[in-house]
Amino acid sequence: DEACESHLGSLWMSGPRYRVQLQKATAGQLVMFEGAQEMLSAGSGLIAWPISRRLESKSLCKFGSLARELSMLSATSSALRVALEPLRPAELPRLQRALRQCALVYPALRVVVEENGEHAILGTGELFLDCVLHDVRASAHERADESTRAKSSTLNSSSSLELRVSDPCVLFRETVASRSHSSASAATANLSGSLKFISEPLDATLIAAFERGEFHMLGAKTHFSIDGDQSDEAAKAKAQSRLRREFGWDILAARSVWAFGPDPTHGSNCLLDDVLPGTGKKDRAELSRNSIVQGFLWAAREGPLCDEPLRGVLTKMTDIELADDGLAQSASQLVPAARRGVHGAILAAAPRLMEPVFRVHVVLAPEHVKVVGALLARRRGYITEQQAIAGTPLVHVRAALPVLDSFGFETDARLATRGVASVAQILDHWQIIPGDPLDENHVLRPLEPAPPSALARDCLLKTRRRKGLGEVIAARRFADDLVG
Incomplete structure (x- = not known):
C-alpha cells in the first residue's frame, strides 16, 4: 500500500578516490544512484519496475516479505x-x-x-x-x-x-499489573451507543513475539504471506494454532484478534473482540470494526497516565450497544468512545509505568570490578555476569542499568578506573518502575530525590508537567461507568 514509483538517474560505483559511472548493476553490488530522495525512508527497498505478469505475484510477495523484515530491523524502541x-x-x-x-x-x-x-x-x-x-x-x-x-x-x-x-x-511506556476489576463503559457523544472494555497484562514471551511481528497477519485483512506460497487463511490458521499451543489461548480468543497497536505490524498491545457470538451485537461489532480499531490505536499511542505508548496490554471489547441510525455508527462517534473505553479499562487494571533498561558491557581490569559495581549500585544498576577474557588480563562485565540513571555513567566509570574501563550501552528491555503512579499519599519535595516507593509517582508528575497536562487523573474522564 505504501509503494510508489520513481525514475532513477545515473548509477555510480564508489572507489577509493573517484566515482565510476555504470550503465547497469548486478545482484550483490553496492552502488550509488541519483533520484528518489524524497521517496526513500528508513527501511525502504527498491525493486525493478515494471515486472512481467508471470512473476508479478511471486515477486511482490517476496518483496513485501523483505520490506517487512527491513521494517522490523528499523523498529528499535527509542529510549x-x-x-x-x-x-x-x-x-x-x-x-x-x-x-x-x-x-x-x-x-x-x-x-x-x-x-x-x-x-x-x-x-x-x-x-x-x-x-x-x-x-x-x-x-x-x-x-x-x-x-x-x-x-x-x-x-x-x-x-x-x-x-x-x-x-x-x-521515554516511558504504560502497562497494567493485573486484570481490570470491572469493565469500563464509554458512551458515544450523542449518547446513542456505548462500548465496554476490560484489560489485562500479556505474557512477556508473547509480547516479544508480537514486537517481532510474528502474529501481524491476525489483525490484518490483507498481507504478504510468510513463506511466499501460503494463502492468507493458511497463515492465519498457523498463527492461531501457535497461540493455542504455546500460549494457552482458547480457540475463540485466537480467532478474535482485531488489531495490534500502536504499530499495526509489530505492536505489543492486542485488541480482541470478546462479544458473545450468536447475538446481533456480534454483527454490529463487525460492522463498526474499523472505527473501534482506530480508537484502540489512538489509545495505544497515548496512554491514560502521561500520554506515553502502551506496552503489553491485552484489551477485550466485551459488549457493544448501538442505535440503528447511521449517525451512531459513524467514526466521529465510535473512535473517541473506543479510546475512552480502553483508557478506562487500563485505569481499572492497576496501571504502571515502564522504563527502558540498558545492557551495559564493561571491559576493565579485575581490580576495578568492585568500583564499577559500586557505581552501578548507586544508579539502581547491578552486575549480571562477569567473565575473564581469555589471553588477556581483562574482565568482561555485563550489567543492567536503567536509562533514567545512566547519564554520565561512562564518564564516571572512566574516571574511577583512570581510563581503563571501556563501556558500551545497548537498549535491552523494559521494566516496571517501582511504586504506584496513582498513589497520592507520597509527598514529593522539590530538589530532593524521590524514595524508591515513590519513583513511579515522581516520573508521572514530571512527565505530565513537561507535556502541559494536569496532575490529577480522573477515571470519570475516560469512562462513564465502571461496571462490576
Whole structure:
C-alpha cells in the first residue's frame, strides 16, 4: 500500500578516490544512484519496475516479505527524546532537510513533529543522539549556499546551522499489573451507543513475539504471506494454532484478534473482540470494526497516565450497544468512545509505568570490578555476569542499568578506573518502575530525590508537567461507568 514509483538517474560505483559511472548493476553490488530522495525512508527497498505478469505475484510477495523484515530491523524502541529548533527561525527549512537526510542514514532514528510545530528526535541512547546532532549540523553546513560559505570561514558563521537543543528526556511506556476489576463503559457523544472494555497484562514471551511481528497477519485483512506460497487463511490458521499451543489461548480468543497497536505490524498491545457470538451485537461489532480499531490505536499511542505508548496490554471489547441510525455508527462517534473505553479499562487494571533498561558491557581490569559495581549500585544498576577474557588480563562485565540513571555513567566509570574501563550501552528491555503512579499519599519535595516507593509517582508528575497536562487523573474522564 505504501509503494510508489520513481525514475532513477545515473548509477555510480564508489572507489577509493573517484566515482565510476555504470550503465547497469548486478545482484550483490553496492552502488550509488541519483533520484528518489524524497521517496526513500528508513527501511525502504527498491525493486525493478515494471515486472512481467508471470512473476508479478511471486515477486511482490517476496518483496513485501523483505520490506517487512527491513521494517522490523528499523523498529528499535527509542529510549531518549531531544527537542530542537533553529536559533534563527528562517533556517527551519535547512533543519528539516538535514533531519530527512539523517533519517535515511540512521535506521533507528525517529523524527517527530509535535502539534505545536516542535521538532524532536528519538533515539536509543545518549551517544546515538550526540552523533545525530553532529550530523544534522554537518549536513546543514555542507548544504549552505556557496556564496555565503565563501564570505565566512568559521563554523559558527552565518553558513552554519545553530540549534537550540533541550535536555534529553527518557521515554516511558504504560502497562497494567493485573486484570481490570470491572469493565469500563464509554458512551458515544450523542449518547446513542456505548462500548465496554476490560484489560489485562500479556505474557512477556508473547509480547516479544508480537514486537517481532510474528502474529501481524491476525489483525490484518490483507498481507504478504510468510513463506511466499501460503494463502492468507493458511497463515492465519498457523498463527492461531501457535497461540493455542504455546500460549494457552482458547480457540475463540485466537480467532478474535482485531488489531495490534500502536504499530499495526509489530505492536505489543492486542485488541480482541470478546462479544458473545450468536447475538446481533456480534454483527454490529463487525460492522463498526474499523472505527473501534482506530480508537484502540489512538489509545495505544497515548496512554491514560502521561500520554506515553502502551506496552503489553491485552484489551477485550466485551459488549457493544448501538442505535440503528447511521449517525451512531459513524467514526466521529465510535473512535473517541473506543479510546475512552480502553483508557478506562487500563485505569481499572492497576496501571504502571515502564522504563527502558540498558545492557551495559564493561571491559576493565579485575581490580576495578568492585568500583564499577559500586557505581552501578548507586544508579539502581547491578552486575549480571562477569567473565575473564581469555589471553588477556581483562574482565568482561555485563550489567543492567536503567536509562533514567545512566547519564554520565561512562564518564564516571572512566574516571574511577583512570581510563581503563571501556563501556558500551545497548537498549535491552523494559521494566516496571517501582511504586504506584496513582498513589497520592507520597509527598514529593522539590530538589530532593524521590524514595524508591515513590519513583513511579515522581516520573508521572514530571512527565505530565513537561507535556502541559494536569496532575490529577480522573477515571470519570475516560469512562462513564465502571461496571462490576
